[in-house]
Amino acid sequence: MPGPWDQRHQDERCRAEPGPCSPGALPGDAGARAAAAPPPEAGRGQPRRPGITPPGRAPGAARAQKTPAGPGAGCRQVPAGQRTLRAVLAYDGTDFAGWQRQAGRRTVQQVVEEALSRLLGHPVRVTAAGRTDAGVHARAQVIHWQTARPFPAERLVPALRGLLPLDVAAVAAGEAPAGFHARYAARRKTYVYHLWRAPVADPLHRRWQWHLPLALDVAAMAEAARRLEGRHDFAAFKAAGSPVRNTRRTLYRCRLEEHGPLLRIVLEADGFLMHMARGIVGTLVEIGRGRWPAGHVDMLLATGRRQLAGPTAPAHGLVLWRVEYDDWVAEGPPWPGAPPGLSRP
Incomplete structure (x- = not known):
């Protein structure tokens, strides 16, 4: 996680002009650089694609380069x-x-x-x-x-x-x-957690699913997840002993998706504290089991007390799914045999 x-350098980021990468042109090839260089607004408004974005302006190698400005750079x-x-x-x-x-x-x-x-x-x-x-x-x-x-x-x-x-x-x-x-x-990161609720574990997918054969109140979990969205102090969900001082983050999305016995928890934020995603999942599971009402997360956000939150969910159910930048979005390969909608949350 x-x-x-x-967030260590959040306040030190400078403003700059984002530019797409150039997979083919080499820094020593002036002709390739000239051919690959886009007009000033090239790349804007283009649809996002998995992996590296289409060719743009490659960085030169003749002299030291200073960071371009741009939100998040x-x-x-x-x-x-x-x-x-x-x-x-x-x-x-x-x-x-x-x-x-x-x-x-x-x-x-x-x-x-x-x-x-x-x-x-x-x-x-x-x-x-x-x-x-x-x-x-x-x-x-x-x-x-x-x-x-x-x-x-x-x-x-x-x-x-x-x-x-x-x-x-x-x-x-x-x-x-x-x-x-x-x-x-990086502007946003998306993590996806996988819960398998069937009575019998799935041996083919056990390496990336937390097998939890329980009847969970998904509606209560979804309500609690909705309350977590927005900019809050997530100190109650970070790892115990973490030295970070600024514990405020913006959670753009915290949603639950059901695919039969598979329950996915999608978390998208501008940054994550250590164990934050797994701490949120563990708390949502406790709410789903009936230990607390959905409103319990309001108290956690207000007090920041880790001991009042749920346990940290097992690591093997968590996947770093996507990372977003100003000029491109990094996404992984298709997931063969996945349920509809699983490849892109």
């Missing part, structure tokens, strides 16, 4: 001679100790950086849109990194296919606009 880092200097690349990853978090590197443990960041370092021939450090916890999955994790190597961006996805383990996949990749930052430039 994303933690306090999501993070201020960042790119070293001279370096280009910024970005990619969308999907992964099964079951066998990982989370996203972030940890000594002696297998993490997503570790295997991705090892693959990119082998591919580019130099040490690579990546930054992700969200630092998912151990066991949490992703369909659209966004990363960025710098390199001076003139490796064709359009070859990144097929090249990584043979270097990444089977539980990680590069969905899309391309050049990033000047100053792009996977974490600080």
Whole structure:
């Protein structure tokens, strides 16, 4: 789950001109850059597409670039001679100790950086849109990194296919606009939690579903979810001991969707506190079981007392579903065999 880092630089963001990435043009290819450069308003009003957006203006490599301005863009200097690349990853978090590197443990960041370092021939450090916890999955994790190597961006996805383990996949990749930052430039993130309510667990999908064979009051849960939408102090739902000071977030959407025995909880916000999504799910489940009325969440928002909220839901039911930026939306691949509406909340 994303933690306090999501809002750490919220007040330091600068205003800039967003620009789409250019998957095909290389920084050293002046002709390709000229051909790919769009008019000033190109890209605006175009329909969103999964993965990396259509070709736009590629960042130059001749000199250091300063972050472009734009709502949600993070201020960042790119070293001279370096280009910024970005990619969308999907992964099964079951066998990982989370996203972030940890000594002696297998993490997503570790295997991705090892693959990119082998591919580019130099040490690579990546930054992700969200630092998912151990066991949490992703369909659209966004990363960025710098390199001076003139490796064709359009070859990144097929090249990584043979270097990444089977539980990680590069969905899309391309050049990033000047100053792009996977974490600080993100405007919205969507997480989806999956509850399986049938008496018998589904062995084929058990790795991404919380099996909870209970009769839940979905109407009460939906009412509580509606009360959580908006800008509030979500301190009652963050991880105990989290050092973050600013606990106010905007929850744009907290909705429940039923697909037979499968119950999905969709959470879309401008940022998430550590364990916030799973804390909300655990609280909604307790309301569904009849422990509290829907209005209990009003008291939690007012007091911020974590001990009065529900337990943190298991990690394996949670999926980082989508990340939105000013110039594009990162989405994962279709979900084969999914119920209608499951691929896009």
